[in-house]
Amino acid sequence: xxxxxxxxxxxxxxxxxxxxxxxxxxxxxxxxxxxxxxxxxxxxxxxxxxxxxxxxxxxxxxxxxxxxxxxxxxxxxxxxxxxxxxxxxxxxxxxxxxxxxxxxxxxxxxxxxxxxxxxxxxxxxxxxxxxxxxxxxxxxxxxxxxxxxxxxxxxxxxxxxxxxxxxxxxxxxxxxxxxxxxxxxxxxxxxxxxxxxxxxxxxxxxxxxxxxxxxxxxxxxxxxxxxxxxxxxxxxxxxxxxxxxxxxxxxxxxxxxxxxxxxxxxxxxxxxxxxxxxxxxxxxxxxxxxxxxxxxxxxxxxxxxxxxxxxxxxxxxxxxxxxxxxxxxxxxxx
Numbered sequence: 001x002x003x004x005x006x007x008x009x010x011x012x013x014x015x016x017x018x019x020x021x022x023x024x025x026x027x028x029x030x031x032x033x034x035x036x037x038x039x040x041x042x043x044x045x046x047x048x049x050x051x052x053x054x055x056x057x058x059x060x061x062x063x064x065x066x067x068x069x070x071x072x073x074x075x076x077x078x079x080x081x082x083x084x085x086x087x088x089x090x091x092x093x094x095x096x097x098x099x100x101x102x103x104x105x106x107x108x109x110x111x112x113x114x115x116x117x118x119x120x121x122x123x124x125x126x127x128x129x130x131x132x133x134x135x136x137x138x139x140x141x142x143x144x145x146x147x148x149x150x151x152x153x154x155x156x157x158x159x160x161x162x163x164x165x166x167x168x169x170x171x172x173x174x175x176x177x178x179x180x181x182x183x184x185x186x187x188x189x190x191x192x193x194x195x196x197x198x199x200x201x202x203x204x205x206x207x208x209x210x211x212x213x214x215x216x217x218x219x220x221x222x223x224x225x226x227x228x229x230x231x232x233x234x235x236x237x238x239x240x241x242x243x244x245x246x247x248x249x250x251x252x253x254x255x256x257x258x259x260x261x262x263x264x265x266x267x268x269x270x271x272x273x274x275x276x277x278x279x280x281x282x283x284x285x286x287x288x289x290x291x292x293x294x295x296x297x298x299x300x301x302x303x304x305x306x307x308x309x310x311x312x313x314x315x316x317x318x319x320x321x322x323x324x325x326x327x328x329x330x331x332x333x334x
């Protein structure tokens with residue numbers, strides 16, 4: 001790999017001049033600049049991002065921590081953030097905590113060592129170490145979807161309570177009175193908010209909340225499969241189920257198929273997120289679409305603004321979700 005010294009020797013200039021050309025830190029004659037750029041191209045010289053950051057205190061790199069990249073929802077959020085960041089001149093280093101707060105804290109230390117300019121965090125829950133680490137570090141940060149107690153930062157979320165309410169209200173509007181909810185882990189705020197919306201819609205319609213109709217599972221197809229099996233074994237089986245994410249809904253549809261329960265005729269199913277896979281399930285899934293592209297764009301913009309102006313007022317943004325009607329829901333059978 002070529003070095004800055006080799007570039008300087010071949011271009012017949014000092015290493016200082018090469019540095020000024022790369023970093024735009026001082027005016028260099030047009031002739032010298034052209035020679036340096038030509039040699040850089042010829043030798044395929046790649047400047048050290050760390051060395052440059054020591055000089056100008058910027059690496060133009062953002063760290064991003066997510067709970068689980070096997071969940072298509074997070075994969076689609078990453079794509080939105082990465083696209084927007086690239087347009088703003090920033091690269092992304094991605095870390096995956098696999099829903100482990102300890103691993104999350106360890107990875108954040110690694111990202112700090114890489115001299116990232118800012119951090120995007122979709123939390124896997126918090127522990128004392130994580131809270132202390134984020135509170136101590138003055139690095140610009142944006143929390144997405146999930147707040148971390150004790151950490152003051154810009155925060156972007158979708159309105160999960162409204163989404164849960166809209167999903168349940170739609171099922172009630174179709175005529176369903178026996179509506180169950182397969183919720184996410186009860187330690188996560190978005191899960192709790194979606195359940196709050198579900199219960200609010202039931203209460204408004206004068207329908208009784210039944211504790212056996214609420215099951216918490218992890219945000220996976222297997223979690224949904226197991227939860228639906230439990231619900232479909234009840235003596236008074238629900239006629240509709242609101243699943244707190246599309247993966248759980250898709251796993252649940254398989255459980256219903258194995259039990260010989262036809263969807264949507266005998267059971268309506270509505271999901272949450274509108275991942276790309278939702279329109280290809282059998283039947284195509286009615287769901288609450290999260291504004292993933294808008295979340296991605298806004299996250300990148302807010303973080304870059306925070307890097308440029310650390311003293312700007314903190315921002316809290318709540319984006320609206322929307323109902324997408326497909327073929328997994330219908331009126332209940334007479």
